[in-house]
Amino acid sequence: MITIEHLTYTYPATNRPALEDLSLHIPAGQFCAVVGANGAGKSTLCYALTGFVPHFYRGRIEGRLHVAGHDIAVTPPSALVGLVGLVFANPFNQITGACYTVREEVAFGLENLGVPPAEMEQRVARALALTGLTDLADRSPFALSGGQQQRLALAAVLAMQPRVLVLDEPTSQLDPVGTREVFTVLGALAAQHDTTVVLVSHALEWVATYADRVIVLMAGRLVADGPPSTVLTRPELESWGVGATRYTQAARRAQAQGLVPSGRPLPVTLPQAVAFWSCASS
């Protein structure tokens, strides 16, 4: 679904590439999380997958980048609408401002795709149900909480039924309640395995729970790639500016203090942590 080969991209008026010699293949239906420090190139990757790099930001691009069968170098974002969806951090900025109700906000993309009204009603209703917004359908988008607005942004993109969903830190501006709301929707989406998801997030516990695969970026380069249980327990994670899940941190400290025999695999999710500690106490 996504094929990247030796991709190097530099923003205009900068010297250092934001992405450097990046190669990556993401098969259809995979839930792939991207982690890394600020400035590692995560957002740039998201914009590249949706065509805004290089078509909106301009700058220099080299290498190959194919998404859903399209060569991004020659495909503007408008040609990817409906195929690739994008959700980013700021809930407010994703509200079009052109719509007076949540329902119309979700329909906005479908209107632009020319979806017939009857089908539009259905797709809007389904997206609202999936994101738990059905009861708020007639409210003003501006009257919603941050978490609700972010689910609205998600609903608006999901209604377009994209084959690839790109999420750039969708919960970084939300409180724990809003974060849970958004990840609950992503969990439901991951369970269906029919959308390819690329998620940039610092919420490692959630990433570990839902992602099939985690890649780590540092200074525009790919430094680690693999399943969450392997990547998120790597000792170098701290030096990459990523940190570790609470479960891994607690388990690692317990091993260091000799409370738990070393060599036992470190947990990255709550169930793994429960297993880790129940073995420890026995």
Add this chain to the structure above:
Amino acid sequence: MALSLYLPRPSGLHRLHPLTKLWLALFLLICGLALPGVLGAYGAFVVLVVPLALWGAVLRPLLVAAARVVLPFAVSLVLVQGLFWPRGTPLFGWGPLSFKLEGLLFAVRSTGRILMVVSSFLLFALTTRPDALALTLAQRGVPKSLTYILVATLQIIPRFQARAAAILAAQQSRGMEIHGNLRRRLRALLPLIVPLVLGSLVDIEERAIALESRGFSRPGPKTSLLVLPDTRGQALARRLLVAAGLALILMRLWLS
């Protein structure tokens, strides 16, 4: 919350097609400007605007909003044109500073015109959803980028103001002087404006990306969830309004 004046009411005027109301407002505007005599515009206000506003259940908000706008003009007109009408007939006052008959009549006539300009606009804005207007215009071939600006500014400007207030409060809490003489205030302005503008530009850039990824500038036919009911009667009424408006303009040109 939003900047729009729209007041949802279950009225017949609200249910009219936006285009009908647009032509109606234009016709009222022409009435206000083209009807002859000092009191012509007031006649149109009493005979047309007041009953229509009653029908739309928005008479009170219309009167309040119109008064707020028209009064400063009325005061200015009476003072400027009433007192300083060259070679006018003095009515009352003190020597050179006296109210002139011609000036006061002009002030009354101009106030009537302004009242009609304002109230025809208000009648439309109070009873029409901005997004319905935008859809109407888009369906008539107005570029979507223009109709988008129409609706989005109404919703986003209050946010802009809120951000300005927040930045101002932040600068004040760090001891910025917002009172005092002009130079001091000018110096205080730059730390307010630059983050405001930069923040807004970043916001606009993000919103542009969000709009693009929802197909805003995608070529090809578009559909709409919102359906605006129209009737043959309204189509006929619109033609009559256009004809009557043109007739008024011609009459005005012929009279003068």
Add this chain to the structure above:
Amino acid sequence: MTYAPFAAVAAVIGLLAGLFGEGGWFRVWWKVILGGLITGLVAATISAPISAYVFGGVTGSGMDAVVAIFRGMGLGILPSSFAQGVSSDPLDKAITFLVVWLILKALPQRFVARFPRAETVR
């Protein structure tokens, strides 16, 4: 909203600002001020007839003292309205243009470079 009749004036101001930007007038400070003065003069010229015909020549603000002075000097409504515009608009637009120019200067280069034709303002 009262200023709806002045929409044409606002459109012309926007158009002129765009044209001056395109022509590279936003590179040097004195051209910025000159562009503002010209724009103000054009704005005053277009808005005077609208103000005189629709609003009786007044603005409903403190600037009407200027109109009163010109009326007191025996000028007609349209000339007084124009004179009021000429006495305030060019200065107003020159300051506005200058503020915009200062803001453009203060914006990070990295950000400005993303815009197409960024070179016309630097």
